[in-house]
Amino acid sequence: QVQLQESGPGLVKPSETLSLTCTVSGVSITTYHWTWIRQPPGKGLEWIGYIFYSGSTNYNPSLKSRVAISVDTSKNQFSLRLTSVTAADTAVYYCARCNALNCYSWFDPWGQGTLVTVSS
Amino acid sequence: DIQMTQFPSTLSASVGDSVTITCRASQSISTWLAWYQQEPGKAPKVLIYKASILESGVPSRFSGSGSGTEFTLTISSLQPDDFATYSCQQYNSYPLTFGGGTKVEIK
Numbered sequence: 001q002v003q004l005q006e007s008g009p010g011l012v013k014p015s016e017t018l019s020l021t022c023t024v025s026g027v028s029i030t031t032y033h034w035t036w037i038r039q040p041p042g043k044g045l046e047w048i049g050y051i052f053y054s055g056s057t058n059y060n061p062s063l064k065s066r067v068a069i070s071v072d073t074s075k076n077q078f079s080l081r082l083t084s085v086t087a088a089d090t091a092v093y094y095c096a097r098c099n100a101l102n103c104y105s106w107f108d109p110w111g112q113g114t115l116v117t118v119s120s
Numbered sequence: 121d122i123q124m125t126q127f128p129s130t131l132s133a134s135v136g137d138s139v140t141i142t143c144r145a146s147q148s149i150s151t152w153l154a155w156y157q158q159e160p161g162k163a164p165k166v167l168i169y170k171a172s173i174l175e176s177g178v179p180s181r182f183s184g185s186g187s188g189t190e191f192t193l194t195i196s197s198l199q200p201d202d203f204a205t206y207s208c209q210q211y212n213s214y215p216l217t218f219g220g221g222t223k224v225e226i227k
Contacts, residue, residue: 043220044207044218044219045164045207045209045221047215047216047218060214060215061121061215062215094163094164096163099169100211103211103216104152104211104212105211106169106209106211107154107164107166108166108175110164110165111163112163113162
């Protein structure tokens with residue numbers, strides 16, 4: 001069965017770069033589009049962007065100037081980088097699989113999520 | 121961006137009750153809508169996609185309807201496991217967006 005697992009630092013200082021990796025097991029990462037979603041504490045979900053194994057990406061315009069998603073097919077992983085973070089970027093970050101081409105779809109399955117706190 | 125508005129934001133109900141949650145899109149999204157259930161501290165789990173198609177393994181007491189801008193999620197005969205937060209998500213256009221969530225609490 002397909003499983004996703006996020007990894008990365010749980011604490012990032014303001015103005016620095018948040019970096020997370022999602023490891024996919026049970027399916028080749030070349031088969032689907034993959035996405036990052038975040039959820040600030042007590043708030044709703046926000047889509048960050050997606051990537052295809054070819055490197056094709058699409059980002060939420062609200063984050064586009066600060067975000068980059070990359071893929072490593074040899075490790076079956078994809079990664080998120082978010083630069084110049086502030087306290088507003090404190091959230092649980094989830095990786096997930098898109099269920100249709102170009103991520104015009106629902107997301108399933110999801111990783112368990114990882115809390116990233118931005119604080120000095 | 122397409123804004124997704126859910127109501128109510130909180131709903132109190134008892135085991136055995138039937139409840140309905142509404143999700144309204146700021147513009148037509150046809151039936152490109154999914155519903156998720158999220159338990160505290162856990163990732164969302166998809167219940168319904170394309171507005172009314174039940175994901176495999178999801179109990180039949182969950183149902184979805186609607187098209188265009190107005191959608192509903194109905195849970196008939198609430199079970200203890202159903203007390204959670206429910207969110208809608210549109211996938212008609214980028215950026216993909218979610219509703220703010222509806223928390224179903226025990227009365």
